[in-house]
Amino acid sequence: AQTVTQSQPEMSVQEAETVTLSCTYDTSESDYYLFWYKQPPSRQMILVIRQEAYKQQNATENRFSVNFQKAAKSFSLKISDSQLGDAAMYFCAYRSYSGAGSYQLTFGKGTKLSVIP
Amino acid sequence: EAGVAQSPRYKIIEKRQSVAFWCNPISGHATLYWYQQILGQGPKLLIQFQNNGVVDDSQLPKDRFSAERLKGVDSTLKIQPAKLEDSAVYLCASSLKGQGLNTEAFFGQGTRLTVV
Numbered sequence: 001a002q003t004v005t006q007s008q009p010e011m012s013v014q015e016a017e018t019v020t021l022s023c024t025y026d027t028s029e030s031d032y033y034l035f036w037y038k039q040p041p042s043r044q045m046i047l048v049i050r051q052e053a054y055k056q057q058n059a060t061e062n063r064f065s066v067n068f069q070k071a072a073k074s075f076s077l078k079i080s081d082s083q084l085g086d087a088a089m090y091f092c093a094y095r096s097y098s099g100a101g102s103y104q105l106t107f108g109k110g111t112k113l114s115v116i117p
Numbered sequence: 118e119a120g121v122a123q124s125p126r127y128k129i130i131e132k133r134q135s136v137a138f139w140c141n142p143i144s145g146h147a148t149l150y151w152y153q154q155i156l157g158q159g160p161k162l163l164i165q166f167q168n169n170g171v172v173d174d175s176q177l178p179k180d181r182f183s184a185e186r187l188k189g190v191d192s193t194l195k196i197q198p199a200k201l202e203d204s205a206v207y208l209c210a211s212s213l214k215g216q217g218l219n220t221e222a223f224f225g226q227g228t229r230l231t232v233v
Contacts, residue, residue, distance in 0.1 A: 107160050
């Protein structure tokens, strides 16, 4: 079974600065997807960024980028130019095949990010 | 495009009572998920449907939890009888079938259940 570990329960960053959230995972598969989701107090999980394991190039979405190290099974999220609206819980997730052509997500425990004005 | 709709947003019940949650996925999404998120933890998959068939319910406490997805669209999750440890946020998500682009899961706003 796949496991996802986020070792930082809480992080804080000064507004406009850069912060990196860590994630490691365990799998025996060679092809998979990894995701970072943001969960604000409204509780809705919002997709931040996605990485396909067979792509060596790190994914980037505006101020969000990842450092994907497949051999080390590491998938960290970097947020540049942090904004107050970035404050939320961030969850790392691994997508695995569950049968019948569909997939399911396994989540880490999350990192609570605070942004200091 | 309308998102995943869930109701109610909040529910407080006494232990041993029953409760039901409703989810309407994004139109055209064949896969529907129910997750349980206990405070301070990440979401845990309870059950996954593909159309109206169950793909995975290995982590569903079947002695008290049940779920159905009639006609392959809306879904309901029921707890009967509820226990104190069932207090959590129940998230519904949906996705297109497959692994290509745009098949990521989209989540509703969840139902916060408090069992007293």
